[in-house]
C-alpha cells in the first residue's frame with residue numbers, strides 16, 4: 666500500500682490564550698514533534714518521484730508513505746528537515762509564495778486570524794461586518810474556538826475579497842485587544858534561500874499556486890497563469906527540476922487538471938483520501954490529510 670501524506674506544521678502542543686490548544690492543533694494541521702516521529706516510524710518513506718515513475722510505467726508504486734508539506738512554515742527548516750535528515754529520508758515541500766518571507770508583504774489572512782485567536786486578551790467578541798452581519802465568538806471552550814476556525818467566518822477570511830478580509834482582521838484584533846507583531850511574517854515563514862537549500866540537499870519542491878486562492882473560482886486564463894507562474898518560481902528555486910503541483914485546499918476540476926498537466930507539472934496532488942495504485946490518475950493523486958488522530962500517528 667502506498668499513501669501520500671499531507672502535512673503542514675510540526676509544533677509543540679502548548680496551550681494558547683485562555684488555556685485552549687492552538688488553532689493549528691484544533692484544526693488538525695499541526696503534529697507535535699513526537700507525533701511526527703511516530704509517523705516516520707509507521708511506514709518506510711518513499712519519494713514522490715519514485716511513486717510517480719512507477720505509475721507512469723503502469724507498475725505498482727513502492728509500498729510505504731510519501732511525505733508532503735504544504736504552504737511554507739519556518740519550523741520545516743529548523744525542526745522537520747533535521748528530523749528527516751537524521752533518518753536519511755526526503756520529503757516534498759509544496760510551497761506557495763504567499764507563505765514565503767520575501768514574497769509575502771503580510772501574513773496569509775488565515776495565519777493572521779489564527780494568531781489573533783491564539784493571542785487574544787479578551788475571551789469573547791462581537792463584531793459587525795461591513796455587510797451589516799453581526800458575528801460573535803468565544804474562546805472559553807475548545808468547541809467555541811473550533812467553531813470559529815471551521816465555520817463561515819473562517820471561510821470568509823480564507824476566501825473573501827481581500828479588502829473585506831483585512832478589514833475584518835483589523836476589527837477582530839481590536840475586539841480581542843491584541844496587536845499582531847510587525848515581524849509576524851518573519852516568525853512564520855521560510856525565506857527563498859532556505860527553500861533553495863532544501864532542494865539542494867535532496868528534498869523536492871513543488872508548486873502550490875501563487876496566491877493560494879481556489880483555482881476553480883478563477884477565470885480560466887487567470888488560473889492558467891497562476892499555475893504556470895508558480896511552477897516557474899519553483900523551477901528557479903530548484904535548478905529547473907520538473908516539479909509536482911498541489912491544488913490549493915484540494916480545489917480542482919477537470920479544466921484545472923488539464924491546465925496543470927499542460928503547464929508541465931509531473932503530477933498533481935488532491936486532498937482526496939485514498940492510496941496510490943498503478944492505475945492512479947497522475948493529475949488527481951489521492952492524498953491523506955495527516956491530523957493528530959490519523960492511524961499513522963496513533
Ligand SMILES: [Zn+2]
Pocket residue numbers: 735736873877913914
Ligand atoms: Zn495550502
